[in-house]
Amino acid sequence: MAKISEPNPDFTKMVIEAGPGSDTLMLCYQCGTCTASCPSGRLTAFRTRQLIRKAQLGLKEEIMPTEELWLCTTCYTCVERCPREVQITDILFVLRNMAVKEGYMAxxxxxxxxxxxxxxxxxxxxxxxxxxxxxxxxxxxxxxxxxxxxxxxxxxxxxxxxxxxxxxxxxxx
Ligand code: SF4
Ligand code: SF4
Structure with missing residues (x-):
């Protein structure tokens, strides 16, 4: 049976406070513009909106080991287009830094x-x-x-x- 991750509000708080830019995490209302704009997502299974949602929910166990975290090219297109001015790329940096500290790196x-x-x-x-x-x-x-x-x-x-x-x-x- 597939393991379902439990939301972890403490992880969400850690992401938000790790900044800079990650304090915009909860502004995301899941419109999907970032996913539609992402050049990496066109060629891979990486879905920006999904990753942001997982971060909002604090799904640490799903985020930390995932290869997707490393598929962002840091082009900032999503940030330019996000209607809520979510600092998506900065949030990805925060998540990557956390993942590396946990021993995960592509x-x-x-x-x-x-x-x-x-x-x-x-x-x-x-x-x-x-x-x-x-x-x-x-x-x-x-x-x-x-x-x-x-x-x-x-x-x-x-x-x-x-x-x-x-x-x-x-x-x-
Ligand atoms: S574009 Fe912004 S508001 Fe829309 S899903 Fe992506 S991060 Fe959320
Ligand atoms: S910064 Fe990363 S997530 Fe955003 S559009 Fe570029 S590759 Fe995709």
Missing amino acids: EAHKKIGENMLRIGATVPFGEEMKKLRVKMGLPENPPTTVGNKKAMDDFRKVMEECGFDKLMKGGKS
Whole structure:
């Protein structure tokens, strides 16, 4: 038998208070404009309106592990069109932050986070790019975390200070 989640008002309160923007959660009257506007929802099973409703009801167990939470591209189209000015994208950020603290993160986001910790950039700097830079008369590596050890060390310190490294290992920050 399918498990039915119980509404959890404490979770709803936590979302509303986590802000900024999440204090608009209860303004949603479920018109569906966000779902109809969402470019991600056109290609996936992600339904923005549904996720907002689950957050209103405090259905934590349904929201935290879901892949849908990570399908938003943060384009803000829904926010621009919402007749109630619900800060939908900010609410999604709040939900994602909560999910990460509970140990949930989509694989693609995990890879990007791991790259950040390893090389200080979201995308690895490949051999082809290095060759192209040299061909253009530039140093092989750019003077960022990729080519500057001090910048990388400083960046790692910031990641440790804010607890990002622990979050990436599935722990609490
Ligand atoms: S567009 Fe706004 S009011 Fe309509 S369902 Fe989406 S969040 Fe709710
Ligand atoms: S911000 Fe996210 S939820 Fe809103 S329309 Fe863009 S992809 Fe969809």
